[in-house]
Amino acid sequence: MQLTLDTYRLLGRSGLRVSPLALGAATFGTEWGWGAEQEDARKLFDTYVERGGNFIDTANTYTDGSSERLLGEFTRADREGLVLATKYTTLRRPGDPNSGGASRKSLFASVESSLRKLNTDYIDLLYLHVWDFATPVEEILRGLDDLVRSGKVLYVAISNAPAWQVSRMQAIADLRGWSPLVALEIEYNLVERGGERDLIPMAREMGLGVVPYSPLAGGILTGKYTREDLTGGGTASEGSNRKNFNHALGTVTERNLAVAETVREVAAELGHTPAQVALAWTLHNPGVTAPIIGARTPVQLEDNLGALDVDLTESQLSRLDSAGAIELGLPHDMLASDHIRNARAGDLKLEARR
Numbered sequence: 001m002q003l004t005l006d007t008y009r010l011l012g013r014s015g016l017r018v019s020p021l022a023l024g025a026a027t028f029g030t031e032w033g034w035g036a037e038q039e040d041a042r043k044l045f046d047t048y049v050e051r052g053g054n055f056i057d058t059a060n061t062y063t064d065g066s067s068e069r070l071l072g073e074f075t076r077a078d079r080e081g082l083v084l085a086t087k088y089t090t091l092r093r094p095g096d097p098n099s100g101g102a103s104r105k106s107l108f109a110s111v112e113s114s115l116r117k118l119n120t121d122y123i124d125l126l127y128l129h130v131w132d133f134a135t136p137v138e139e140i141l142r143g144l145d146d147l148v149r150s151g152k153v154l155y156v157a158i159s160n161a162p163a164w165q166v167s168r169m170q171a172i173a174d175l176r177g178w179s180p181l182v183a184l185e186i187e188y189n190l191v192e193r194g195g196e197r198d199l200i201p202m203a204r205e206m207g208l209g210v211v212p213y214s215p216l217a218g219g220i221l222t223g224k225y226t227r228e229d230l231t232g233g234g235t236a237s238e239g240s241n242r243k244n245f246n247h248a249l250g251t252v253t254e255r256n257l258a259v260a261e262t263v264r265e266v267a268a269e270l271g272h273t274p275a276q277v278a279l280a281w282t283l284h285n286p287g288v289t290a291p292i293i294g295a296r297t298p299v300q301l302e303d304n305l306g307a308l309d310v311d312l313t314e315s316q317l318s319r320l321d322s323a324g325a326i327e328l329g330l331p332h333d334m335l336a337s338d339h340i341r342n343a344r345a346g347d348l349k350l351e352a353r354r
Helices: 037-050 062-074 104-118 135-150 163-176 199-206 217-222 229-230 242-249 255-272 274-284 298-309 314-323 340-343
Strands: 020-026 055-057 084-090 123-128 153-159 183-186 209-213
Touching: 020 037, 037 062, 037 298, 062 104, 084 104, 104 123, 104 135, 123 135, 123 183, 135 163, 163 199, 183 199, 199 209, 217 255, 217 274, 229 255, 229 298, 255 274, 255 314, 274 298, 274 314, 314 340
Parallel strands: 020 055, 055 084, 084 123, 123 153, 153 183, 183 209
Antiparallel strands: none
16 A cells, blocks of 8 residues: 555554654754754645644754744644654753653653643653653653643653563553553664564554654665765764764664665665665564654655655565664574474464464
C-alpha cells in the first residue's frame, strides 16, 4: 500500500491515530547553533500539515524553549486536529535541582510551563525524556496518571530508558489501573540498531508504539559524509555545526560510512535520495510506528517526505539489513542458535506468531 502522511497508524495500544512520519520540532529555532528561523520553521510546519501530517514532536527544552513557543503560535488555527508530543526531565532552570529529573515536582512544573508555551489546555502525548535513576517508578507513574485524570495530558510515554525499567513500569501501571505507556521514543536507524536487542521487542510485547528519533543518524545516512570526514574534529558545544557535533559524538566511523555507502547504492538503483531510502527502511520495520524527521529547510522536508514513495524490494531490504546488522548478544544470539533450537524443540514445526 502506498503510504501518505494521512495514512494514519495507531500509536501502541491506544486509539490515537498518528501520521507514519512525525515532524520533529527540535530544529525550530537556532539557539543550538543550527536549525530554522521562525519564517522557515513556519514553512516546515505548514508543508507537513498541508500534506496531511498530524504528529508533531518537541520537548520542554528544545532550542531553549523556542520550539514549544513557536509551535504555540503555529498551532492556533487547528490545535484539535494535531497530536502534540512534548517531554519532561531535562533541566529547565540551571541552578534549580528540582527543575529537572523525573520527580513529581519536576513533572508538574514542566507540564505547566509547556502548556503556557504551547498555548494549549492539554498535551496529547507526554514523554519522560531521559531516565534519571533516582525517582521511584511509582512516583513517576502516579504523577503521570494524575495528569491524565486532570485532563492536562491525554497519553503518556517514555524515551531513553532501559527496557527492563519500561516493562516494569508498564506492568505496575496495568496492575494498579494507572495510565499505561503507549509509546517509546528511541534513537533507531541503520547505523544505530541497539534497540533491536531488547527495546523494540519489549515495546511490541508491552503495547508501546516505537517512535524513532535521528532516523538519518544525524545526517550520516544522507550521503554527505565521505572518508575524508574521518579526520574531522569538533566539540559537541553550542555554536558547533552539525558535522562537528557528529564528530564529537563519534558517529563518523568507517563502519557507519560503509553502511551509508550501501544506502547510496540502493538509492541510485531506485532513483531516490539516500535520505529517502534510509527513512523507508525504518518505515518498513513492523515494530516502528512513526520515525521523526527533523528538517531545517523546506527542501530537506520535501526530500524526507519522499520516503513515503520508496518501494524497497526484498533483496534491497536484505542488503540494507545486512549492512547495518549487529550482534544481539546474550541471551538472544544463544537462544537463536541451531543448537538451542534443536534442544528446545527438535523437529517441532510451529507457525510463528504475527
